[in-house]
Amino acid sequence: MEVDDRVDRVHVFNNNITMTISRNSYLENDQRKLLRMNMAEWGDNRPFGSGDPCFKDSCYFISSAEIGKTWARNRATCQGKGGDLVSIETEEEWDFINNQIQKKCIGQPNEWHIGLKKGNNGWKWVNGKPLTISKWQVTHGEPSGDGDVAVMSKDYPPLKKGLFNDLRDNIWRAYICEIPKAT
Numbered sequence: 001m002e003v004d005d006r007v008d009r010v011h012v013f014n015n016n017i018t019m020t021i022s023r024n025s026y027l028e029n030d031q032r033k034l035l036r037m038n039m040a041e042w043g044d045n046r047p048f049g050s051g052d053p054c055f056k057d058s059c060y061f062i063s064s065a066e067i068g069k070t071w072a073r074n075r076a077t078c079q080g081k082g083g084d085l086v087s088i089e090t091e092e093e094w095d096f097i098n099n100q101i102q103k104k105c106i107g108q109p110n111e112w113h114i115g116l117k118k119g120n121n122g123w124k125w126v127n128g129k130p131l132t133i134s135k136w137q138v139t140h141g142e143p144s145g146d147g148d149v150a151v152m153s154k155d156y157p158p159l160k161k162g163l164f165n166d167l168r169d170n171i172w173r174a175y176i177c178e179i180p181k182a183t
Helices: 003-040 071-080 091-102
Strands: 058-062 111-119 122-125 149-153 164-167 174-180
Touching (some): 058 091, 071 174, 091 149
Parallel strands (some): 111 174
Antiparallel strands (some): 058 174, 111 122, 149 164
16 A cells, blocks of 8 residues: 555545544534523423422522523523522521532532622612621632622632622623422
């Protein structure tokens, strides 16, 4: 076999590998899109709260990172399902939510938008109630003033769990929805 024939065979082989990889990448992208669409509809399109963790009078949907968006879009998603971004009003509720997010791993950053927003009179929950628990990442100077919405972090700063950080509202994150239990 001559050198030119071997070179041609290598080119054909490389092209076949490239086409196979491209085809598989295309399928993986389609599968990812389908997964995201299904997740955007909350898995099996079940009613909100069915199978989600509940505490007292509320149930919570804790999203994955793949379907997270901006704070406003995440809030609209929660409202579209009859809820809102979570308002964490007590230490007990914070403990419950913190325990739930410790079971999750969404990659870095392990943060979820919550229903805490800065207004003219300071930080308030989306349900209109004032912030009464202090869970800011104070060792990192939070709230730092660089944002007007908040996230809850799984494990930041290191060795701390469930603390809040302020972010700009256009940063994409996962989210936590809260909806009243059906009576």
